[in-house]
Amino acid sequence: MEQTTKTETLDIEGMTCASCASFVEKSLTRTPGVQRAVVNFATEKATIDYLPTQASPATLKEAVVQAGYGVSERAPDISAADRQAEIDQQKALAYVRLKRRFWVATALAVLIMPLSMLMLWPAMMARINMQTLNYSLLALTLPVLLYSGHEFYTSAWNSFKHRAANMDTLIAVGTGAAFLYSLAATVVPGWFMRWGILPEVYYDTTATIIALILLGKVLELRAKTQTSAAIKALMGLQAKTARVVRPGGQEVDVPIEQVKLGDVVVVRPGEKVATDGLITEGSSAVNEAMLTGESLPVEKKAGDPVFGATLNKTGSFRFRVTKVGADTMLSQIVKLVEDAQGSRAPIQRLADKVSAIFVPTVVVIAILTFVLWFDLAPVESRLPLALVNFVAVLIIACPCALGLATPTAIMVSTGKGAEHGVLIRNAEALEKAHQVNTVLLDKTGTITRGEPTVTDFVPAAGQDASLLLQVVAAVERQSEHPLAEAVVRYADSRQTVVVPASGFQAVEGKGAQAEVNSQPVLIGNLRLLEEAGISLPPAVRQQADDLLAQTKTVLYVAVAGQAAGVIGVADTVRETSAAAIKRLQGMGIEVVMMTGDNPQTAAQVAGQVGITRYFAEVLPGDKASKVTELQAEGRTVAMVGDGINDAPALAQADIGLAMGGGTDVAMEAAGITLMRSDLQGVVTAIDLSRQTIRTIKQNLFFAFIYNTLGIPIAAGLLYPFFGILLSPMLAAGAMALSSVSVLTNSLRLRSFSPIKK
Amino acid sequence: MDTTEIIVTLAGLALSGFVIWYFFFSARQTAAAVSTSNGVQQVDITVKGGYSPDVIEVERGKPVQLSFYRDEENSCSEELLMPDFSIRRDLPAFKTTLVELLPQQAGTFTFTCGMGMLRGSLVVK
Ligand SMILES: [Cu+2]
Numbered sequence: 001m002e003q004t005t006k007t008e009t010l011d012i013e014g015m016t017c018a019s020c021a022s023f024v025e026k027s028l029t030r031t032p033g034v035q036r037a038v039v040n041f042a043t044e045k046a047t048i049d050y051l052p053t054q055a056s057p058a059t060l061k062e063a064v065v066q067a068g069y070g071v072s073e074r075a076p077d078i079s080a081a082d083r084q085a086e087i088d089q090q091k092a093l094a095y096v097r098l099k100r101r102f103w104v105a106t107a108l109a110v111l112i113m114p115l116s117m118l119m120l121w122p123a124m125m126a127r128i129n130m131q132t133l134n135y136s137l138l139a140l141t142l143p144v145l146l147y148s149g150h151e152f153y154t155s156a157w158n159s160f161k162h163r164a165a166n167m168d169t170l171i172a173v174g175t176g177a178a179f180l181y182s183l184a185a186t187v188v189p190g191w192f193m194r195w196g197i198l199p200e201v202y203y204d205t206t207a208t209i210i211a212l213i214l215l216g217k218v219l220e221l222r223a224k225t226q227t228s229a230a231i232k233a234l235m236g237l238q239a240k241t242a243r244v245v246r247p248g249g250q251e252v253d254v255p256i257e258q259v260k261l262g263d264v265v266v267v268r269p270g271e272k273v274a275t276d277g278l279i280t281e282g283s284s285a286v287n288e289a290m291l292t293g294e295s296l297p298v299e300k301k302a303g304d305p306v307f308g309a310t311l312n313k314t315g316s317f318r319f320r321v322t323k324v325g326a327d328t329m330l331s332q333i334v335k336l337v338e339d340a341q342g343s344r345a346p347i348q349r350l351a352d353k354v355s356a357i358f359v360p361t362v363v364v365i366a367i368l369t370f371v372l373w374f375d376l377a378p379v380e381s382r383l384p385l386a387l388v389n390f391v392a393v394l395i396i397a398c399p400c401a402l403g404l405a406t407p408t409a410i411m412v413s414t415g416k417g418a419e420h421g422v423l424i425r426n427a428e429a430l431e432k433a434h435q436v437n438t439v440l441l442d443k444t445g446t447i448t449r450g451e452p453t454v455t456d457f458v459p460a461a462g463q464d465a466s467l468l469l470q471v472v473a474a475v476e477r478q479s480e481h482p483l484a485e486a487v488v489r490y491a492d493s494r495q496t497v498v499v500p501a502s503g504f505q506a507v508e509g510k511g512a513q514a515e516v517n518s519q520p521v522l523i524g525n526l527r528l529l530e531e532a533g534i535s536l537p538p539a540v541r542q543q544a545d546d547l548l549a550q551t552k553t554v555l556y557v558a559v560a561g562q563a564a565g566v567i568g569v570a571d572t573v574r575e576t577s578a579a580a581i582k583r584l585q586g587m588g589i590e591v592v593m594m595t596g597d598n599p600q601t602a603a604q605v606a607g608q609v610g611i612t613r614y615f616a617e618v619l620p621g622d623k624a625s626k627v628t629e630l631q632a633e634g635r636t637v638a639m640v641g642d643g644i645n646d647a648p649a650l651a652q653a654d655i656g657l658a659m660g661g662g663t664d665v666a667m668e669a670a671g672i673t674l675m676r677s678d679l680q681g682v683v684t685a686i687d688l689s690r691q692t693i694r695t696i697k698q699n700l701f702f703a704f705i706y707n708t709l710g711i712p713i714a715a716g717l718l719y720p721f722f723g724i725l726l727s728p729m730l731a732a733g734a735m736a737l738s739s740v741s742v743l744t745n746s747l748r749l750r751s752f753s754p755i756k757k
Numbered sequence: 758m759d760t761t762e763i764i765v766t767l768a769g770l771a772l773s774g775f776v777i778w779y780f781f782f783s784a785r786q787t788a789a790a791v792s793t794s795n796g797v798q799q800v801d802i803t804v805k806g807g808y809s810p811d812v813i814e815v816e817r818g819k820p821v822q823l824s825f826y827r828d829e830e831n832s833c834s835e836e837l838l839m840p841d842f843s844i845r846r847d848l849p850a851f852k853t854t855l856v857e858l859l860p861q862q863a864g865t866f867t868f869t870c871g872m873g874m875l876r877g878s879l880v881v882k
Contacts, residue, residue: 087847094830094850155831158806159875163780166806166833166874217832342838342845355873360780364773371769375762403873407838426843 005035008057010046011072012039012064027067031055034063044072088232095221102218105148105211109204112140116204134186137203145179149210165359167398173363174394175209178202178728181387200384202391209395209732216736220400223743226750227408230415231337237290237309238330242274243267245318263321267312275308275321276328282317286310291329292675293421293684336423336673340414341407345427347696348406351703355403362397362711366390369715385716388728392714396731397707401738405699408746413692416752421675422685429671432655433689438635439584439682440627442649443595443602445642446659446679447581447609448571452483454490455552456568458543463564469494472557472567474501475514475521483555484512486569487523511555522558534558540566551601578609580679585610587686590635594618594626623649640682657682684754695749699742706738789814797822804837804848805829808868808877817863817881823856836871839879 015021021039024046028037033054039046048060061071115137145153149171156172159165182201185192192198241253245264256274259265265274273286285297288310297313300306306319307329325331344352373386410427417424424430444450459465473491476484478501501521504514510531511524522528526544529536536544536556540563547554547568555567581591593614595602602616615626623641627649630637639646639653650656650670658670659677674681714731718724788810791799798821803809805828815821827834827848837846842858860866860881867878 087849090849091835091847094832098832151831155806155829155833158829158831159833160806162805162807162809162811162875164807164811164875165780166870168831168833221832338845339843342840343843344838344840352869352873356876357781359874360776363776367769367773367776371766374765379759403871407871 005049006052008048008050008060010048010057010060010064012044012046013070013072015039015044015069024064024067024069027063028060031059031063034060091221091225095218098214098221099218101148101151102211102214105144105207105214108140108144108148109207109211112137112144112204112207115140116201131186131189134182134189134201137201138183138186141179141182141203141207144207144210145175148214149175152210152213165363167359167400169359170362170394170398171209171213173366174391174728175206177387177394178209178391179206182206198380198384202387205388205391205728208729209391212729212732212736213395213398216740219736219740220404220743223740223747224408226747227411227743228341228415229750230412230419231334231341234290234330234334234337234415234418237272239272239274239309243271257325259321259324261321261324264318265321266316266318267306268316269312269314271312273306273308273310273312273319276323277306277319277321279304279306279317279319282315284315284317285313287313291333291421293419293681294676294678333418333423333675336425337414337418340424340426340430341411343410343426343428345406345410345431345696347431347693347700348427351402351405351700358397358402362394365397365711365715366393369393373716385725389714389716389725391728392726392731393711395728396710396714396726396735398735398738401703401706401742402700404739404742404746405703406696408743409692409695409699409749412746412749413688413695413752416749417685417688420681420684420688420754422681422688423673423675424685424689425671425673429655430689430692432636433638433672433686434693435636436589436638436655436686438590438592438630439638439640439686440592440594440630440649440653441581441611441679442623442639442641442646443593443597443605444571445677446640447577447593447605448573449677450571450642452486452553452569453572454486454567455570455572456547457490457565458540458547458567459565460537460540460563463559466494466496468557468559468565469496470499471516471519471521471559472523474499474516475504475512475523477501478504478514479506479512481506481512483553483569484523487555487567519560523555525554526556529556529558529563532558532561534561534563536563551598551604573605573608574678576678576680580683581609581611583680583683584686587683587690589686592630594623596620620645624652627652638682638686640679642677657685680754687754688752691752692749695746699745702742702745703738706734710734788812800824801826802877803828804834804875806831806834807875811877812880813877814880814882815860817860820857820859821879823858824853825856826853827851834870834875837868838871838873839866839868841866 012024015024025037025039028034028046028048033051034048035051036049037046046064050060064071115133152168152172153176155166155168159169182203185201239256242256242259243251243266244254244259245251245266251266259275264280265277267273279300279302281302283299283301286300286306287295287297288307289295290309291307300317309330370386370390373389374382377385410430413430414424441447457465457469459468469491473488473496476487499516501514501516504512506512507524507528510528511522513520513522515521522532544554544556544566547566552568552570555569557564557567584591590613591611593602593606593611595605595614595616596618597616599616602614606612606614618626623646627637627639631654636654638655638657639649640657640659641650642659650658655672656670657672657674659674659681672685674685710731713724714726716725788800798815798819800813800821801824802813803826825837825848827850830850835848837848837856838844839856839858844856844858846854846856848854860879863881865878865880867876869876
């Protein structure tokens with residue numbers, strides 16, 4: 001009896017070098033029943049093939065321990081979804097803790113504020129011992145500092161050690177200075193009096209700033225989780241189990257991770273398709289909106305591909321698994337969106353440069369502010385004024401809004417794009433798409449369906465149309481020719497009765513012949529009939545000429561040696577093309593068409609969809625040079641093609657949009673992939689890109705204006721003229737609101753819906 | 758100008774000078790990757806207020822595995838961005854996160870936190 005091997009993956013702990021790995025490997029290989037063991041030092045994983053009759057995961061673990069290493073107890077292969085769940089859980093926990101710290105700070109700040117105000121009340125002042133009041137304020141402020149705000153100080157110190165400075169540096173230095181000054185004023189007030197300075201305390205400033213900044217962080221975290229909601233929703237669509245048909249015939253529900261290539265899976269009405277595959281039996285309508293954005297269900301029958309996470313509507317079917325795990329369409333889309341979210345938009349470069357040098361620069365500005373106020377202000381108030389402005393500069397200058405401006409908008413919009421079947425490859429593509437003023441469409445496959453369709457079925461006088469169609473379809477069913485397929489599709493769409501044909505023979509370059517109902521049938525071009533000595537009656541010839549005048553391909557049919565009719569075949573325009581092109585033109589974009597067809601056909605299609613400029617008789621190799629030609633006119637060109645032979649042109653264009661179903665080739669060549677074969681996707685992509693870039697520009701404007709105006713005001717620039725000073729507490733409030741407003745602005749993109757009118 | 762003003766001015770200028778030198782002109786911590794037997798270039802990076810080491814030298818054309826250990830909970834470092842490689846990764850606190858990439862071109866590529874405040878660079882030779 002043949003023995004089947006099992007494969008086990010173990011996480012090895014304690015390996016410090018490559019020789020450790022080979023040691024573990026040897027120890028495993030020597031274990032009875034192990035056929036092959038590979039230890040990867042980098043990933044700390046051992047992959048072992050073993051005979052389950054002689055070894056078990058326990059004995060394998062034993063072997064590793066014997067070698068002096070450990071086996072990590074966590075599940076050997078946690079899926080991406082599980083890891084995401086763990087990260088989410090940790091984030092949720094962090095959010096809860098952050099909220100608690102915020103509420104503690106707020107509660108104490110609410111007490112501290114009125115107590116500090118007492119000093120402004122001369123009547124009260126007289127009755128209360130200032131020392132006692134200051135010490136009570138100190139006692140109230142300490143928890144705010146040590147519990148609520150301690151993260152700022154540790155973080156600032158950690159980054160200081162790294163010769164880096166972040167937003168926490170500013171908060172820590174600002175609040176720290178205010179606190180230390182107050183502490184000194186509380187503990188050694190006499191020292192201040194000697195210098196003729198009132199020992200004022202700023203505990204309220206310290207506590208309020210911390211509370212406000214924590215408020216900003218709470219709001220920020222809440223909004224941030226929404227920016228990646230789209231991708232999480234996509235990941236959550238994955239089916240959890242699959243109903244697999246075992247060789248014996250029984251159906252078993254298994255976890256999705258255990259589904260293997262070649263398995264046959266059953267899908268019942270209303271169920272999710274578990275993974276990618278090809279239908280082997282049954283038929284149904286499947287809603288593929290999660291992949292293509294198209295909400296109308298797609299008819300599927302045996303031989304058609306189905307995709308994981310799509311929703312089966314009416315029928316029941318079985319399919320053979322062709323892709324699992326990371327290879328599935330859904331995983332690829334998720335990966336693509338994640339990659340796009342990690343990429344950098346060129347528009348962000350300036351913000352990047354600014355934030356790198358920002359914090360140290362602000363610290364220097366704050367120090368100089370302190371020095372100038374100290375030197376220029378009246379002696380009795382110079383120390384408090386210098387301190388207050390020093391703190392205000394540090395707090396208002398926090399550059400987090402700048403850092404959030406671009407990435408949050410990109411995250412929301414790439415997710416939104418995926419929802420509508422528009423996959424954006426990177427942020428640069430998104431940015432390029434908004435500048436497009438010319439869209440170049442490859443006719444075949446984009447404007448048209450890219451496959452021949454029967455447009456006219458004209459029986460000769462005295463022929464019964466449905467009977468003739470039966471006969472014609474019988475012959476064409478045997479043929480592989482694309483035109484024959486078009487005829488069969490046409491016949492099927494009219495529920496034509498299937499009849500048998502015998503003696504089928506393809507006639508190279510001319511057509512085909514066979515016998516149906518013991519009558520010889522010929523279908524093909526004019527030469528096929530002429531060579532068989534069949535002449536066309538004038539009426540049939542006239543009908544054929546009419547079709548040819550409409551630049552259609554004509555198939556001639558003869559039954560029993562008599563001309564029986566003509567069939568007009570053409571690549572038809574998609575129903576949605578004209579409307580989408582009109583929308584593009586409405587957006588101020590010129591739409592240009594190119595095609596390998598002759599000028600008449602080109603003119604005819606262009607006229608049908610409202611395009612005025614087109615290139616005809618373009619050879620496949622010349623497509624890219626047409627893009628160059630348009631670019632030479634100073635246009636920013638988006639090229640739309642179906643991805644296979646259009647690759648050079650897609651690459652040459654300022655932005656390439658590959659259309660139709662996301663084949664790997666198409667995804668590689670284009671900046672944007674449209675999952676749906678429909679020009680509406682081009683409208684959606686360009687519109688989304690325009691709205692995203694507008695959002696980013698608004699964000700950057702808000703962030704920059706806020707910092708560039710905020711710093712001089714905080715430094716006291718307006719004081720000599722208008723007597724305006726920015727209180728550090730106001731600065732903290734403004735700072736907390738700035739990043740929240742940038743985030744909210746980005747989240748507005750979530751309401752994006754493509755132009756349809 | 759009284760003596761205190763002179764002292765404060767001089768101290769302020771000195772402090773400013775120190776800040777500029779400390780953050781912009783001082784030497785950085787550089788580390789070269791260790792190649793393992795299977796040709797993977799491995800680097801361990803600790804994330805705590807910054808990346809240490811923060812300059813990493815690797816060779817072109819060989820797979821690189823960066824293990825980021827995040828030794829803090831502060832929100833600033835929770836995200837890792839390597840825009841040149843289209844990588845955005847969440848770094849869970851007190852956990853090691855592996856980031857794999859294949860540098861095809863020589864050059865210096867920065868990696869930063871989500872807001873671009875913490876920075877490090879990958880030098881591909
Ligand atoms: Cu901030």
